Amino acid sequence: MPNVQHFPATADPAAIMAALRRDGAIIIDGLIPDAAMAALAAEIAPWLEATPNGRDDFTGHFTTRTGALVARSPRVRDLVMHPLIHALCDDLLKPFCERWQLHLTQAIRIRPGQKAQAIHRDRWAWGTHLAHVEPQLNTIWAVTDFTADNGATQLVPGSLDWPDSRVTEPHEIVPAVMKRGSVLVYTGGVFHGGGENRSTMDRIGLNLTYTLGWLRQEENQYLSCPPAIARTLDPALQAVLGYAMGSYALGYFTPPLPPGQGPEVVSPQWVLGHGDGLSGFSDSELLASITAQVRS
Structure with a gap:
């Protein structure tokens, strides 16, 4: 054996x-x-x-x-x-x-x-x-x-x-x-x-x-640990979960917001409050706006 x-x-x-x-x-x-x-x-x-x-x-x-x-x-x-x-x-x-x-x-x-x-x-x-x-x-x-x-x-x-x-x-x-x-x-x-x-x-x-x-x-870590929870975690753990780019062009997203009201290409870290924010929106308002538009 x-x-x-x-x-x-x-x-x-x-x-x-x-x-x-x-x-x-x-x-x-x-x-x-x-x-x-x-x-x-x-x-x-x-x-x-x-x-x-x-x-x-x-x-x-x-x-x-x-x-x-x-x-x-x-x-x-x-x-x-x-x-x-x-x-x-x-x-x-x-x-x-x-x-x-x-x-x-x-x-x-x-x-x-x-x-x-x-x-x-x-x-x-x-x-x-x-x-x-x-x-x-x-x-x-x-x-x-x-x-x-x-x-x-x-x-x-x-x-x-x-x-x-x-x-x-x-x-x-x-x-x-x-x-x-x-x-x-x-x-x-x-x-x-x-x-x-x-x-x-x-x-x-x-x-x-x-x-x-x-x-x-x-x-699926984005659903098992969604942004509302992930944003409370240490940034290093956030990255291990997958809230980071996998390589230079792997894993970005475009927030589906009204014209001119948000960036076009961002890292997953952006949804957790890292990087440039959206002028006029708090993080919670941003998530609520994205969710409402996706559902509609």
Whole structure:
């Protein structure tokens, strides 16, 4: 059976990246203190409890998936912006883009009785068109302990170069066993899947993933964290959400305002109050005017 390499929170990012490029997945132990993760769990608990189970075998009939976490949880924002994870994103994704962005926020709760998820690649979110680049870096933060019995993520280390049609054999799969506060880091190309929960307790993981700035996000961050909320956040987090240009000419918009009453080409940052404003309009009035004209 292959192994998933574990690193301490103080490990050299270069050593982490070397293993990640080789195996497609690694675990960083104890990156967040246990008490901090417990506080995060309490913060997101109301939304987890209100989320229904999945709708099919892949999403899980005994699994809940709760999104919009940047808008809902200040503590999740801190994890989204963790400097070590950002350093890994720079190393893995920057060779293929000018800017990377947040791709998905999802609290995944695997309940007792949930069967193992089909082994897959996350880059299949874009079909099978991106085998020539690495499109994403994924993290699953352990909100509870991950064990072999409670649904720990199943990994196939070393599967990065496999063809998409390759069928995984049982002896090639290893569970991502880790303690609360640890984080599994894996690429879009490694084969993996949610594990079977044979225990009597929920397994909760926080799936925060990042992707190239020129790709469409799996979770639409402009709707999950709309401008009215995004404008209250730190500018660096706003940019990670996607409220920034993906490259020189990627992601601009034209405010659909009356003739002469607004700029013609602006960055997404403009809607959050950055850059030249619209004379005679406050930010709230501007948003109300745009919304009313779009609806009409």
